[in-house]
Amino acid sequence: MELAYLNGWLGSLEDAVVSVNDRGYNFGDGIYEVVRAYRGVMFALEEHLERLAMSAAVVEIDLPWGRAELQEITAGVLAESGIKDATVYIQVTRGTAPRDHLSGADMRPNLLVTVRHITEIDPVLYSEGIKAITMPEFRWQLCHVKSISLQASVLAKRRASRAGAVEAIFILPDGTVTEGASSNVFIVKDGVLMTHPADNRILPGVLRHFVLKVAETLNTAVKVQPYNILELKKADEVFITGTVAEIVPVINVDGKTIGNGRPGPVTAGLHKGYSALRKR
Numbered sequence: 001m002e003l004a005y006l007n008g009w010l011g012s013l014e015d016a017v018v019s020v021n022d023r024g025y026n027f028g029d030g031i032y033e034v035v036r037a038y039r040g041v042m043f044a045l046e047e048h049l050e051r052l053a054m055s056a057a058v059v060e061i062d063l064p065w066g067r068a069e070l071q072e073i074t075a076g077v078l079a080e081s082g083i084k085d086a087t088v089y090i091q092v093t094r095g096t097a098p099r100d101h102l103s104g105a106d107m108r109p110n111l112l113v114t115v116r117h118i119t120e121i122d123p124v125l126y127s128e129g130i131k132a133i134t135m136p137e138f139r140w141q142l143c144h145v146k147s148i149s150l151q152a153s154v155l156a157k158r159r160a161s162r163a164g165a166v167e168a169i170f171i172l173p174d175g176t177v178t179e180g181a182s183s184n185v186f187i188v189k190d191g192v193l194m195t196h197p198a199d200n201r202i203l204p205g206v207l208r209h210f211v212l213k214v215a216e217t218l219n220t221a222v223k224v225q226p227y228n229i230l231e232l233k234k235a236d237e238v239f240i241t242g243t244v245a246e247i248v249p250v251i252n253v254d255g256k257t258i259g260n261g262r263p264g265p266v267t268a269g270l271h272k273g274y275s276a277l278r279k280r
């Protein structure tokens with residue numbers, strides 16, 4: 001029988017449920033392995049568990065289970081299922097907590113192990129071969145999609161937090177500033193407001209849209225065009241935008257003071273204008 005193991009619970013696959021606060025569900029904030037079992041024995045489990053440990057280390061998930069324990073759990077679920085030719089799926093998410101990019105340090109990861117019958121591979125694939133197509137590598141270059149695949153953003157937030165910062169600002173290889181891990185970024189230089197154009201490299205933020213609208217009503221000069229990290233650090237003002245925090249001044253980037261190190265007048269004016277527009 002196809003089985004699921006979830007944090008110590010064992011039952012039928014259909015009955016296994018996770019919280020809507022699971023970080024895998026909200027952020028894609030997890031890692032996994034797929035192991036094949038032949039005649040009731042998993043092949044290369046050690047290699048899979050080694051890769052799981054590597055993935056966990058990279059995304060900063062502390063696995064509370066040792067290698068031997070994971071071996072025991074997975075082998076136990078497989079044996080219990082009675083399935084001989086099986087696909088064993090092992091998934092670890094960062095844990096369960098109210099949605100926030102930065103999760104609490106005390107969170108315990110969730111472990112899911114499922115055992116299913118293998119999907120038979122059509123023998124024609126082996127005898128006749130298959131067709132393939134090529135496409136430009138685009139993983140993950142769809143930043144305009146408000147996707148729940150947020151693991152990179154989660155990691156960026158964690159690194160920012162460790163550096164004593166609140167937000168991480170993404171820079172492309174050529175130095176272009178795109179956006180924050182969970183915000184859009186604006187700079188002000190000599191009275192001109194600048195932000196990256198709304199293409200596939202940024203999320204077209206709703207607050208970003210309203211800031212541009214307010215700027216127009218205030219007759220602020222606006223350039224919606226890419227700018228680079230040097231312009232960012234030499235800006236008179238920098239601020240980030242997002243639905244919840246609205247408009248937040250940034251006074252320091254990578255240790256470099258922005259402007260005079262105090263929230264600037266253009267930022268304040270835009271926030272005031274936004275508040276007025278919102279209350280209308």
Ligand code: PDD
Binds near residue numbers: 183203204206241243
């Ligand atoms: N994030 N860019 C990214 C990558 C974001 O995740 C967000 C918002 C924004 C700003 O979008 P808006 O102005 O529509 O809120 C820009 C939300 C706040 C979040 O993930 O919690």
